[in-house]
Amino acid sequence: MKLVNETVVIDGIDKTILNFLMDDAKKSILEIARNIGITGAAVHQRLRKLEKAGLIEGSKLMINPRLLGYKTMAFVGVYLDKAVSNPQAVKQLRQIPEVIECHYTTGNWSIFIKILCRDNEHLMNVLNKDIQAIEGVSRTETFISLNQQINRQIKI
Amino acid sequence: MKLVNETVVIDGIDKTILNFLMDDAKKSILEIARNIGITGAAVHQRLRKLEKAGLIEGSKLMINPRLLGYKTMAFVGVYLDKAVSNPQAVKQLRQIPEVIECHYTTGNWSIFIKILCRDNEHLMNVLNKDIQAIEGVSRTETFISLNQQINRQIKI
DNA sequence: ATTGAAATATGTTCGTA
DNA sequence: TACGAACATATTTCAAT
Numbered sequence: 001m002k003l004v005n006e007t008v009v010i011d012g013i014d015k016t017i018l019n020f021l022m023d024d025a026k027k028s029i030l031e032i033a034r035n036i037g038i039t040g041a042a043v044h045q046r047l048r049k050l051e052k053a054g055l056i057e058g059s060k061l062m063i064n065p066r067l068l069g070y071k072t073m074a075f076v077g078v079y080l081d082k083a084v085s086n087p088q089a090v091k092q093l094r095q096i097p098e099v100i101e102c103h104y105t106t107g108n109w110s111i112f113i114k115i116l117c118r119d120n121e122h123l124m125n126v127l128n129k130d131i132q133a134i135e136g137v138s139r140t141e142t143f144i145s146l147n148q149q150i151n152r153q154i155k156i
Numbered sequence: 157m158k159l160v161n162e163t164v165v166i167d168g169i170d171k172t173i174l175n176f177l178m179d180d181a182k183k184s185i186l187e188i189a190r191n192i193g194i195t196g197a198a199v200h201q202r203l204r205k206l207e208k209a210g211l212i213e214g215s216k217l218m219i220n221p222r223l224l225g226y227k228t229m230a231f232v233g234v235y236l237d238k239a240v241s242n243p244q245a246v247k248q249l250r251q252i253p254e255v256i257e258c259h260y261t262t263g264n265w266s267i268f269i270k271i272l273c274r275d276n277e278h279l280m281n282v283l284n285k286d287i288q289a290i291e292g293v294s295r296t297e298t299f300i301s302l303n304q305q306i307n308r309q310i311k312i
Numbered sequence: 313a314t315t316g317a318a319a320t321a322t323g324t325t326c327g328t329a
Numbered sequence: 330t331a332c333g334a335a336c337a338t339a340t341t342t343c344a345a346t
Contacts, residue, residue: 006222006223007223007224007225008223008224010224018217018219021217022216022217022218022219023214023216024214024215024216025181025182025215025216025217026181026182026215028338028339028340029339029340029341030338030339030340038313038314038315039314039315039316040339040340040341041314041315041316041317041340041341041342041343042313042314042315044340044341044342045313045314046313048341053223054220054223055219055220055223055224056217056218056219056220057218057219057220058179058180058217058218059180059181059182059215059216059217059218060178060179060180060181060215060216060218060309061174061177061178061181061212061214061215062178062212062213062214062215062216062309063174063178063211063212063213063309063312064210064211064212064213065309065310065312066162067162067163067164067209067210067211068163068164068166068211068312069163070310073259075231075259075261075268090305090306093305093306094305094306097310097311098310099306100306100307100308100309100310101304101306101307101308102304102305102306103229103231103301103302103303103304103305104301104302104303104305105231105299105300105301105302106299106300106302107299109299112231112299112301113306116310143261143262143263143265143268144261144262145259145260145261145268146259146260146261146262147259147260148257148258148259149246149249149250149258149259149260150246150249150250150255150256150257150258150269151256151257152256152257153216153218153219153221153256154221154226154253154254154256154272155253156219156221156224184321184322184323185322185323185324186321186322186323194330194331194332195331195332195333196322196323196324197323197324197325197326197331197332197333198330198331198332200323200324200325201330201331202330313346314345314346315344315345315346316343316344316345317342317343317344318341318342318343319340319341319342319343320339320340320341320342321338321339321340321341322337322338322339322340323336323337323338323339324335324336324337324338325334325335325336325337326333326334326335326336327332327333327334328331328332328333329330329331329332329333
């Protein structure tokens with residue numbers, strides 16, 4: 001494992017370990033080790049290196065938000081006035097719990113966000129009350145995800 | 157915990173457990189138990205119920221794809237010919253490893269996808285070779301994420 | 313970088329309340 | 330639901346190669 005051009009170079013064993021855990025973070029080190037044909041201690045040591053390299057950002061339990069009543073996902077393109085500090089707008093977006101992604105993007109929108117709401121009424125409230133209240137937001141363009149067909153991490 | 161309108165009703169303890177694990181899937185049951193003030197066995201039992209209810213979809217190790225050379229994230233609105241079967245297009249999108257999300261959406265686009273590429277050249281190849289090759293794709297509109305500022309799950 | 317073994321911590325089950 | 334105790338697995342460390 002080496003640093004080349006701000007990139008971490010990993011070998012095939014590292015990839016195998018990461019792919020296993022990216023699929024299931026609770027897969028045991030020993031099980032992974034048996035699959036590869038090395039000992040648990042070796043896998044453990046590699047994982048420590050990958051963590052130290054900053055490659056591993058943590059692990060998350062994935063839940064199905066629909067079953068908790070969050071049934072409306074939407075994408076929102078946000079137009080910001082030129083005069084406004086974009087970081088300030090992002091700071092305020094962070095305060096809105098329904099905002100789960102936020103990107104600076106090329107194109108007409110200044111900021112592009114993904115939001116998760118209970119229903120369309122909840123979405124309307126977030127758009128009209130929370131997001132429109134942010135200083136510098138001139139208007140928004142919203143499209144709703146009717147159905148998410150693919151949701152995965154990159155296969156490395 | 158009850159099923160009401162296809163929704164799982166959970167109590168505050170369940171929420172605490174889930175929020176801990178959604179933030180860090182490897183946090184130990186015992187540590188969570190100590191935080192709540194119940195035993196590990198009780199937390200364990202609740203987790204089994206939440207799993208049985210289908211609320212838990214698994215756990216994922218999160219990595220920083222930038223450090224592996226994946227530095228260009230983009231969103232692509234896809235226009236599909238009316239005649240074409242959308243599920244067929246999704247099936248082909250699934251074959252493209254760079255496609256990490258795919259949604260049916262309201263608005264002008266039929267399908268909206270998120271893709272992760274090494275660089276702009278790689279992105280161009282995916283767009284021009286892989287995505288344009290899909291039957292029924294008439295044109296696409298792409299915008300690049302210059303910087304992702306927020307990336308999180310919903311706080312329950 | 314990898315091993316085997318030891319020590320520690322955690323997950324899991326179960327009878328009982 | 331929750332508890333506590335017993336048991337089974339997993340993680341973590343380390344000296345040696």
